[in-house]
Structures are given as structure tokens and as C-alpha cells.
Amino acid sequence: MAERAKVVVVGGGPGGYEAALVAAQLGADVTVVDADGLGGAAVLTDVVPSKTLIATAEVMTLVGESAELGVRFPGSAGGERDAHGAVAVDLGVVNRRVKALAQAQSDDIHRRLESEGVRIVRGRGRLDGPHRVVVDGVDGTPGTTAFDAEAVLVAVGAHPRELPDARPDGERILTWKQLYDLDHLPERLVVVGSGVTGAEFASAYDALGADVVLVSSRDRVLPGEDPDAAEVIEAVFRRRGMEVLSRSRAQAVKRTGDGVVVTLADGRTVEGSHCLVAVGSIPNTGGMGLGGAGVTLSDSGHVQVDRVSRTTSRGVYAAGDCTGVLALASVAAMQGRIAMWHSLGDAVAPLDLRTVSANVFTAPEIATVGWNAAQIEAGEVRARTVKLPLATNARAKMQGIHDGFVKLFCGARSQEILGGVVVAPRASELIFPVTLAVEHRLTVDDVAQAFTVYPSLSGSIAEAARRLHASD
Incomplete structure (x- = not known):
């Protein structure tokens, strides 16, 4: 043998x-x-824990935006944000789970x-x-x-990665590995870093009920993502009450008793009860x-x-x-x-x-696959683009979804689906048919002619493909 x-x-x-x-x-x-x-x-410390935490945040987001669907809570006066005071999160229980x-x-x-x-x-x-x-x-x-x-x-x-003047102590100054030891919701969480990790935790803790400040050194949050998608997420963050500090580089984070002070490069300071440092790895x-x-x-x-x-x-x-x-x-x-x-x-x-699908677990989520807008604008590939807002989708209207879109890219001549972006609740699930199209080099007509359920959010993917059909 x-x-x-x-x-x-x-x-x-x-x-x-x-x-x-x-x-x-x-x-x-x-x-x-x-x-x-x-x-x-x-x-143990990243994907599974963070997405488990985000699962609770998703429920809080649904509850917080349920008033327009006719949901009322005992003792409420019927206002739009009644749910935020009627429902609370026990972070100790969440983190033990x-x-x-x-x-x-x-x-x-x-x-x-x-x-x-x-x-x-x-x-x-x-x-x-x-x-x-x-x-x-x-x-x-x-x-x-x-x-x-x-x-x-x-x-x-x-x-x-740690900043030289922002050493984590596991209590008030934290890395994403240390967040799960918290027993109580931070009163005011300052998140340093607006990449995927920072944006996801900022979104989650905002939904859980914390006052969140997101410190971004760039012009916009999620600088590595599709610009239209990042614009939607930043607008949602601000609308929900999050403070977003753009073009603001954190210089140092110091503990001050029961809180922290974040010093920015221009001399401004931001105070909070806790600070999450999410500046890469x-x-x-x-x-x-x-x-x-x-x-x-x-x-x-x-x-x-x-x-x-x-x-x-x-x-x-x-x-x-x-x-x-x-x-x-x-x-x-x-x-x-x-x-x-x-x-x-x-x-x-x-x-x-080119066939890898990725997702940012904010609320709403951003899912992407294939060629992206930056590559197309740089001339790396010739492509046509269509963006279809979810606000026109019947199922989205029924569920009270106002933010998000489906964007598809197809070859200018081949009509093959080259890539796509979905911004929506559970975009991580909706991106799969686009991934299949990219993987198997399907054309816009292949996707457009497939049946979709009515009403469904996935119907917008087929509709976007139909709009990319070229008679020539």
C-alpha cells in the first residue's frame, strides 16, 4: 500500500x-x-459573533420602523418612533448568546x-x-x-490593528474582538474607522439603542464600496440619528474615568462612554x-x-x-x-x-459581485449599467422598504452580466442569482426571461435585466 x-x-x-x-x-x-x-x-471573534449580534440588531431595526405598517405598542401614543422606547435590548444576554x-x-x-x-x-x-x-x-x-x-x-x-495612541484596555477602548465582553449597552459609542467593520458595528449598535458617533477619515463611509451604495448607507445612518464625522482622522483615544475622549487630527475632540477602534488588521x-x-x-x-x-x-x-x-x-x-x-x-x-460575492451587514445590507463601477469608469471593461430603486418594487412597498436599489452591469456588446450591486434588507440572499449569472456568463436576456415570484424583491433583478436588453 x-x-x-x-x-x-x-x-x-x-x-x-x-x-x-x-x-x-x-x-x-x-x-x-x-x-x-x-x-x-x-x-470565535469576528464573523459568527458579529453577525449573531447583527441578527438582534435586525430585529430592533424592524421594530423601530414598524409604525408605518400599523404596529403599535402598549402604552404608546402611536408616534413613528414609539418602538424605540417600548422595546429594549439586554446586551449581557445578547453577548452570552x-x-x-x-x-x-x-x-x-x-x-x-x-x-x-x-x-x-x-x-x-x-x-x-x-x-x-x-x-x-x-x-x-x-x-x-x-x-x-x-x-x-x-x-x-x-x-x-491598533493605533499608537489608542491602546485597547478591554473595558472602554475596544477592538472588535473585545466588544462581546460588554454587559451593558454603551451610552455613547465612538466608532473609529468607517470601513466594513466600523460601519457594521456602528449600524448594529445604533439599532440596539446606543448613541453612536462614526469617525471617518475619508469623504464618505465605506470608501471601498460602490459609491451609490455607500451614499445610501450614510444617508440612512444620518436619518436614524447617527453622528457621522467625515474627513476626520482620529489621532488618539484616552480613557477618562467612566468614558473616553477621542482627539482628532485637527484638534477637535469627541467624548463618549466607549470607543471601538476598527482601523484594519x-x-x-x-x-x-x-x-x-x-x-x-x-x-x-x-x-x-x-x-x-x-x-x-x-x-x-x-x-x-x-x-x-x-x-x-x-x-x-x-x-x-x-x-x-x-x-x-x-x-x-x-x-x-471576479466571481466572489461579498456583503456588508449594515441595515440595509450591501451585496456585490463581479466588476464594479470604479473599474468600469476606469475603462477596464466596456459595460452598460442600470440602477433600479427598490422604492418602485411592490413587495418593498408592502414591507415599508424605502432605501436601496438593484444595479446590474452588462457587457456593452456581449450582453453578459458582468457584475451587480444590491442594497436592501437581506441583500446577502438577493445577490445569489446575480452571482450565478456572473459565474455562468448568463446574458441579460437569460436573466430577464426567467420567472420571478410576484411580488418579490428578486423581481427587481429580472426587471433591471429587462431594462438592459438591447435590440441591436
Whole structure:
């Protein structure tokens, strides 16, 4: 019997555990080295916890905007914002649920890996050359062990970036990993950073009932998103009472007893009870011996990989946030799978970021896939665009949805759907038909001629496609 190929995966996040499952399926001897808990940050401190918190915020948003649907609460006078005073959130209960669900998901991953015959080693892994992983014990786990492997996957993730003069204390100055230890809703939360993480938490805590100030160093919130979509979200934030400080760079955050003071670069100050610092992340690649193993890192510390997850060292692959390719759990998982398919000789297609759908979990959500408006305006591709406001959709009217739109891009000559943007409640679900269209190179007529339910929000996708039909 041929000897089984040995694979060692360093890191148990989506890139790591999905790679381990593929390698086990292909008959390899698989070891996963993990220091922080299976599922990684995505499951334990980032994606799963934040979206669980946002699930509660979604309910509060629905309640808060239910007056026009005829919903009244006991003792209310029938005003538009009665619900905000009639319903409250117990943040301690919410956060206990958040952490319990995250741990349950991590436990499920652990059981799945064990059931597939994957060896799980608790410890911190580092490379001793390209084909050897040394594991140092953590949390009192004694000793050091080593594993030889034909293929090594580095999937160690990233951690929150800190500002030099805004050191988190876990009580008043917080990273997104520390928010779930709060027992009470912040009276006034200052969010520094208006990227995806900052915008999502600002939206959520505003819905939960906190007074929120969003500090943005850019001209608008969500500078990396579709400009029309970001404009909608910022308008909604302001309408709901959030204070948005544009072109305002945070210089320092200091604790003042029971509160914080955020000092801006122009000398202004913003006071609050708590501050969330959401200014990006740093890859966890330090001290791993990657350079000695022949693995090239970028200036930012990210592992450089190609489209099949190979590093510059033969037999060493990398996946996830430590590569800086695209910080999404779905991309990390695909990078990990591709690495194993490639290293173990299975059929593989290189990673294609053009077909990746992404979502910003604000209220409303922003979902995107394919080519975007900036690329089209820059002339990278010739395309036609249509934007259809949801306010004209019958189902949206019934549900009291006033904000949002469907935007589609199609090839100027091919008529193929090249990309799209959906801004709506649960846009993360509505983007799927557009993703299918992009993935399978469907034309606007393919989409336009498919039946949709009436009334439905998805009907606006077919309607947008019909408006892109060209007689020539």
C-alpha cells in the first residue's frame, strides 16, 4: 500500500479547516495545528459573533420602523418612533448568546475534523524549513513537537490593528474582538474607522439603542464600496440619528474615568462612554520562520501567493487573511481547498476573484459581485449599467422598504452580466442569482426571461435585466 501523503495545516480558521477536510477526503495523513480554537477568528471573534449580534440588531431595526405598517405598542401614543422606547435590548444576554453560538460552531468543526480522521494538535506552529512544522505548547500545554510534511498550509489569519495612541484596555477602548465582553449597552459609542467593520458595528449598535458617533477619515463611509451604495448607507445612518464625522482622522483615544475622549487630527475632540477602534488588521505571520523556509512576505507582512495558493517555497501554501488576497471567510476557505487540490494532484481551477460575492451587514445590507463601477469608469471593461430603486418594487412597498436599489452591469456588446450591486434588507440572499449569472456568463436576456415570484424583491433583478436588453 502506498504511503499516505503527509499534510500539516497551521491555523484552524476557514482556510485551515476546509483545507484539512479536502486533504482527508483525498486520502492524506492530515494534522491541524491550532492555538486559538477551531474556526479561528471568523468563528470565535469576528464573523459568527458579529453577525449573531447583527441578527438582534435586525430585529430592533424592524421594530423601530414598524409604525408605518400599523404596529403599535402598549402604552404608546402611536408616534413613528414609539418602538424605540417600548422595546429594549439586554446586551449581557445578547453577548452570552453570541459567545455560546460561536463556541458551539467551533465545537462542531472540531467534531467534523475528528470524524474525518484529522489529527488536531493544540499549540502554536512555526516552520523549520519548508517541510517541517514545529509546535510549541500554549496555555500550559507542555513541550515542543515537530511534524514533517510533503505539503504545509499556512492559514494563521490576522489580528486587529491598533493605533499608537489608542491602546485597547478591554473595558472602554475596544477592538472588535473585545466588544462581546460588554454587559451593558454603551451610552455613547465612538466608532473609529468607517470601513466594513466600523460601519457594521456602528449600524448594529445604533439599532440596539446606543448613541453612536462614526469617525471617518475619508469623504464618505465605506470608501471601498460602490459609491451609490455607500451614499445610501450614510444617508440612512444620518436619518436614524447617527453622528457621522467625515474627513476626520482620529489621532488618539484616552480613557477618562467612566468614558473616553477621542482627539482628532485637527484638534477637535469627541467624548463618549466607549470607543471601538476598527482601523484594519495585521497578519499573524511574525515569528513563524517563514523567511527561513523561503516564503516571501510583502511589506505589510502578508504571505505572497499565486492563484493556486502556492507561496515562493515549494510545498508551502497559504490561505486566508494572512495572504491579504481578500479578507472574506469564503475566499479563505476556497484558497485552502485549492491548495490541497493542487498539492495532492486533484483537478483544480485557479482562484477567480471576479466571481466572489461579498456583503456588508449594515441595515440595509450591501451585496456585490463581479466588476464594479470604479473599474468600469476606469475603462477596464466596456459595460452598460442600470440602477433600479427598490422604492418602485411592490413587495418593498408592502414591507415599508424605502432605501436601496438593484444595479446590474452588462457587457456593452456581449450582453453578459458582468457584475451587480444590491442594497436592501437581506441583500446577502438577493445577490445569489446575480452571482450565478456572473459565474455562468448568463446574458441579460437569460436573466430577464426567467420567472420571478410576484411580488418579490428578486423581481427587481429580472426587471433591471429587462431594462438592459438591447435590440441591436
